[in-house]
Amino acid sequence: MAARAGESAEHAADGGAAAVVLLREVGVRRYTTDQVILDAIDWTVRPGEHWALLGANGAGKTTLLRLLGALMHPTTGTVEVLGSRLGRVDVRELRTRIGHVTSAQRVPDDLGAHTVVLTGHTGTVQPLWRRYDDEVRQRAHELLAELGVKELADRPYGVCSGGQRARVLIARALMADPALLLLDEPFNALDLPSREDLIEALHHLSEGRPRLATVTVTHHLEELSPAVGHALLLREGRVLARGPVDEVLTEDRLTACFGRHIAVARREGRWAAWSSRPRDSYRA
Template identity: 75%
Template sequence: MLTPPRQVAAIEDVSVRRMTSDQVILDGIDWSVRAGEHWALLGANGAGKTTLLKLLGATMHPTTGSVEVLGNRLGRVDVRELRAHIGHVSTSQRVPQDATAHTVVLTGATGTVQPLWKKYDEATREQAYALLSELECKELADRPFGVCSGGQRARVLIARALMPSPSLLLLDEPFNALDLPSREDLIDALRRLAADRPGLATVTVTHHLEELPPSTSHALLLREGRTQAAGPVAEVLTGEAMTRCFGRPIEVTSQEGRWLARSGRRS
């Protein structure tokens, strides 16, 4: 009998409320992520996607329920230590614009905004170069981050997030504001990453099915803080499920592992 993949994250009956207004942001969420799974997290603005990603990233705690990440339950672990083992990529991350791409990747080893040069030995520096090469942007090593294109920045930030060799990689709208060539370069990079690192689990927040790489294995749909559907991507990314999630008629098609969603007029 095959051994089931190791559980990377488990969320059980989780709710999150905004304390000042008692607004429900997440309501009764149950979800698990296993090693080697690649999840898409979809829903309209305000559905709770970013909050759910923060729970997985150990940057906030639930109001009720339990969150376990990498075998550690939030509330019973030093979250600073836990965060060091979780890769997190967001276009809103603070990055010194004048730092070279190689320096930005190096800071992933210390989890700092500014480089801590005394902490980086030769092996760490070589690892940063290797990750830039893996993301096919080694030519950016000496280029200031601030003059890199949006797509180049996204790949550099992914390389940075991989420095501590995480088991879980969280991608918060990594395709934001990318043009078509940059989007396709990033999709291809994520596809290769999934193939080259079979134990890595990823969760990607996006608004567009067209941004999902062919390696996407699972999807979770959120609406107003509640799960609408969750499971294997072919079972979840259907016109019926997407229509329920977004509240308007949506037609979904797929071809060679890529997805397309379009909305018709309301009847």
């Protein structure tokens, strides 16, 4: 098995007792072709940890996130999310305690941002007005303010910018006060100012919710908030490395993950990565 970073004595000692996510020897196969999608995945996410999930297209990131979101079951191994093991729990109830944000979410364009956030209380696409009392409505306003978009309360979702939509969807996911927030490429198609606004909002979110755990799927290190302290690299369905970002997001490990030479820099908690030739090649 490939070398893995971040296997600390603490990890071995606690056995994941306080884990938000606990995966052991998890495998996923496609039944129709017997293709291996994920193989022998071990992973622990604890309260308050913020993880980046990275890998090339086809590495298995989406499948892994679906397991964490209780949207599918593993073929082999065990998956425990928020103390409940998949296969032994009503996943419909479990999903209500997990925040899941993706740009592919279906949201009616004519709904105002406040109404979109309200639907997170009922987990529905359309609002169920009788289920929203004054306390619930006020909570939706507070979440919009927490994400820095309170002025959008009455603006139709369809005319919000991409960055504004992302923050509205995160506010919606937080209506259930989840212990785990899954962010599936939340920066997709955002311009630079919108990206930076969202990074800042996520950083503030981490400061205000010290027990909230997050997992962010991204293709770009530049999209990682300074709050992201852990990373997991997937290559061809297997864990290449996992652990603290300083140990995982290295030139050698990213080069091995993506199959081409990757240079890495970090400044003031932010990351940058670019493809370049190995240093020795410049001496020719």
